[in-house]
Amino acid sequence: xxxxxxxxxxxxxxxxxxSILNCDYTNSMFxxxxxxxxxxxxxxxxxxxxxxxxxxxxxxxxxxxxxxxxKHLSLHIVPSQPGDSAVYFCAAIYSGGGADGLTFGKxxxxxxxx
Amino acid sequence: xxxxxQTPSHQVTQMGQEVIxxxxxxxxxxxxxWYRQILGQKVEFLVSFYNNEISEKSEIFDDQFSVxxxxxxxxxxxxxxxxxxxxxxxxxxxxxxxxxxxxNEQFFGPGTRLTVL
Numbered sequence: 001x002x003x004x005x006x007x008x009x010x011x012x013x014x015x016x017x018x019s020i021l022n023c024d025y026t027n028s029m030f031x032x033x034x035x036x037x038x039x040x041x042x043x044x045x046x047x048x049x050x051x052x053x054x055x056x057x058x059x060x061x062x063x064x065x066x067x068x069x070x071k072h073l074s075l076h077i078v079p080s081q082p083g084d085s086a087v088y089f090c091a092a093i094y095s096g097g098g099a100d101g102l103t104f105g106k107x108x109x110x111x112x113x114x
Numbered sequence: 115x116x117x118x119x120q121t122p123s124h125q126v127t128q129m130g131q132e133v134i135x136x137x138x139x140x141x142x143x144x145x146x147x148w149y150r151q152i153l154g155q156k157v158e159f160l161v162s163f164y165n166n167e168i169s170e171k172s173e174i175f176d177d178q179f180s181v182x183x184x185x186x187x188x189x190x191x192x193x194x195x196x197x198x199x200x201x202x203x204x205x206x207x208x209x210x211x212x213x214x215x216x217x218n219e220q221f222f223g224p225g226t227r228l229t230v231l
Contacts, residue, residue, distance in 0.1 A: 034219065043118070043205050043222030044157065089157065100145060100170045100212045101159030102220060 003027045004092050006105035014113050019077040021108050023090030026071065030092040034102065035064060035075045038087045047088075048075070077110075085112045116140045118223035120206050126229045127196055135191045135226045137206030145169070146189045147207040147220060148181065157205065163189065164212060196230045203227050 005024045013019045021035075031052040036044035050057040050064045050073070057064050063076045077084055087109050091102040119138045127133050139146050148160040162169040163181055180192045189208075193200055204227075207220040 032218070036222075041224070043120075043207075043224045046219045046221060049219060091157075095212075095218070100147065100162035100164075101172060102149075102157075103159065104157040106156045 002105075003030075004090055004103050004105040006088075006090055006108050008108050009106070010109040010111065012111045012113055013080050015082060016079045019075075019080045019084065019110055019112070021075040021077075021088050021090075021110065023073045023075075023105055024071055025073075025092050027092070027094065027103075028071065029094040030103075032093045032095050033064070033066060033073050034091045034093075035062075036089045036091060036104075037084075038089060038107070044089055080110075080112045082112050082114065085110060116142075118206055118208055118221055120204075120223040120226050122226060123224070124227045124229070126231065129198055129230055130195050133193050133196055133228065135193075135204050135206075135228070137189045137191075137223055138187050139189055139206065139208030140221060141187070143208035143210050143221075145209045145212040145218075145220075146181075146183070147209075148191045149205045149207065149222075150174070150202040151205065151225075152199075152202040160191070162212065169212065193228075196228075198230050201228060201230045 034049040035047040038044045048059050048062045066073045087107045089107045090105040121136045146163040151157045159172050161171040161175045178194045182190050203225045205225045206223045209220045211218045
């Protein structure tokens with residue numbers, strides 16, 4: 001049961017352009033969403049998060065957009081840099097039920113081409 | 115910058131043996147978690163721990179699994195009798211707070227690769 005879906009296993013973007021990573025969810029109870037970045041042989045690194053009461057959160061080159069009606073969120077990276085090449089995981093949590101565990105998507109491998 | 119550490123980085127064991135995976139969370143964090151990632155699959159939540167007790171556990175976390183905070187710094191995951199399907203990367207994470215509170219972001223360790231033969 002995939003409650004969090006990342007339908008693109010990989011994405012290739014030219015350096016300097018915008019990278020857009022997409023994520024869909026099915027559980028309407030999720031109220032907090034996070035993006036993590038993962039390099040090989042390392043643990044996931046927290047990037048940015050957004051609460052369900054907002055539709056946008058920005059931190060430097062990273063912006064997350066949330067469309068609750070469509071149950072869709074996206075991560076924009078502008079401009080893309082070579083160091084951004086990694087696997088990006090979308091994660092969600094229903095914190096209102098006292099839950100702590102994140103539900104992850106399968107990840108999108110972002111490749112930044114020079 | 116403070117980080118979550120995990121030992122060992124790679125553990126090889128025979129089926130049926132007990133293993134203990136160790137984690138040192140970030141020192142001022144109060145919530146601790148274990149996740150696993152089977153090769154080629156997504157990261158899956160196992161258990162969360164707060165105030166010296168399990169806060170939440172997934173259906174993966176059955177009676178073969180246990181967690182403990184034996185002292186003020188370590189957080190361990192024990193698998194009593196390992197099965198072939200327990201082979202995975204196990205990640206420990208910690209956060210200042212839980213739920214939807216500010217500072218609830220979970221910070222992950224580098225993982226322990228468990229191989230069950």
